[in-house]
Amino acid sequence: MIKKVLKYLGLALVALIAVLAVKTALYKAPNYAPTGRDDLATVNVNVERIVSNMGQAVTFETVAHHLADPLVEGQFLGFLEWIEATYPGVHAVMSREMANLTPIYRWEGKNQDAQPVLMTGHYDVVPAPDAERDRWEHAPFAGVTDAEFVWGRGTIDDKIGVVGLLEAAETLIAGGFQPERTIYFIFGHDEEIGGQKGAGTAVDMLAERGVQMEWSLDEGSMVLDDVLPGLPAPVASINVAEKGYVTLNITAKATGGHSSLPPADTAVGALAVAIERLMANPVPGGLTDASAEFFDSVAPEFGLAERVLFANQWLFRPVLEGILSGSGPTNAMLRTTTAPTMLQASLTENVLPTEAVAVVNFRIHPRDTVESIVAHVETVIDNPNVAVSLRGNPTHPSPVSSAQSEGFQLLAQATLGAFGDVILVPGLTVAGTDSKHFSKISDDSYRFNPMTFGPDDLSRIHGINERVSIADLERAVQFYAQIMMGVDG
Secondary structure, X not given: OHHHHHHHHHHHHHHHHHHHHHXXXXXXXXXXXXXXXXOOOOOOOOHHHHHHHHHHXXXXXXXXXXXXXXXXXXXXXXXXXXXXXXXXXXXXXXEEEEEOOEEEEEEOOOOOOOOXXXXXXXXXXXXXXXXXXXXXXXXXXXOOEOOOEEEOOOHHHHXXXXXXXXXXXXXXXXXXXXXXXXXXXXXXXXXXXXXXXXXXXXXXXXXXXOOOEEEEEEEEEEEEOOOOOOOOOXXXXXXXXXXXXXXXXXXXXXXXXXXXXXXXXXXXXXXXXXXHHHHHOOOOOOOOHXXXXXXXXXXXXXXXHHHHHHHOHHHHHHHHHHHXXXXXXXXXXXXXXXXXXXEEOOOOOOEEOOEEEEEEEEXXXXXXXXXXXXXXXXXHHOOOOEEEEEEEEEEOOOOOOOOOOHHHHHHHHHHHHHHOOOEEEEEEXXXXXXXXXXXXXXXXXXXXXXXXXXXXXXXXXXXXXOEEEHHXXXXXXXHHHHHHHHOOO
């Protein structure tokens, strides 16, 4: 009897191994390389000019968080005057109107029947706190250039987008080029604080006129080099969706009093338990939707062990999702993230507060909603003495745009033209961009920064020693110019 059982177990194991092997052998990445489109033309990039212009652009301290100060507003006005003087061809050919401090440019296309497209960036930046400035290799607003990089706040986020687009358009205009279809450019001035007065107002203005874009391109992901170890080539993630944003106040209430006579239950204690429960019970996630598209595109390029797991998710999905959840970047791709960021309780060390508040930020995966996140938090905390309420105005996740459209293929072709042999994938933007506004007037919305990022570069976004390579500045102009030339109507 035992021998027979062992025999059947052995046969079952052999069958299982065979199934795993076959599924792994057949597991292939979707092909997002363009079809039916010839290689795009290239332009001669004036590297010296774009490096100089990027250095000058950094010197304008366009810090959106400080816009209440009239002196800060002068930096924004100065930047707008600078781009007008620096790019005369753009301003001679295109019309321009303002949405507060956000310019809207319209480059008339030859084919008036073709749906227009939108290319965007933002020129506001986050602060560079005085307390951190001695840790910068070069002063954050000096615009220092060396043999490899232009240094300074905003080089990555997102003056490379603004300057890169203007350089590309100026180069093409100098050669007598006019696009087939109309191209709009919007350069936001308050993206870092939500973009409502900039991109939001610009979108409202265009929507009132019935302007609807075929697609829009904003900042997003990059060409990721060795950020996902084990791949044979860098990954170019053209993001097709963007997470939403909601912040909640978690408020615990209790009887206050003197700290020398603490009761068993205090507001701070109840709040601590609530936060611990939230962190121990994250919002459910998984390899679905935009997350699945991304990982199914890169997983076939991994080693054998990883391919076996991804190719046989019917068996290994819990193991695979557990592994991916253990890393911050991949966990953010799988689910709505939970991040306690602020705490407030007693103002005096010997007084028990009657109320303790935690501020918790959630970046909402496209599968979730603001309402479902609130319900999840209330269920997990499960305490009638702890209230959950919205803080500020939430942003819903974006729709998921097509990775099969002509617009995506054009962006993919330009990426290959500027960066060479890369793995093209559709991805998910885990932070927020002005695309939350642009998607309202765009059939599809894409998010991609034409620059290369390694593991050491991730901390430079909103961090110390922000910089952009000269090679990426050249590639950015090439990337944007190829898109403008490839817009065929």
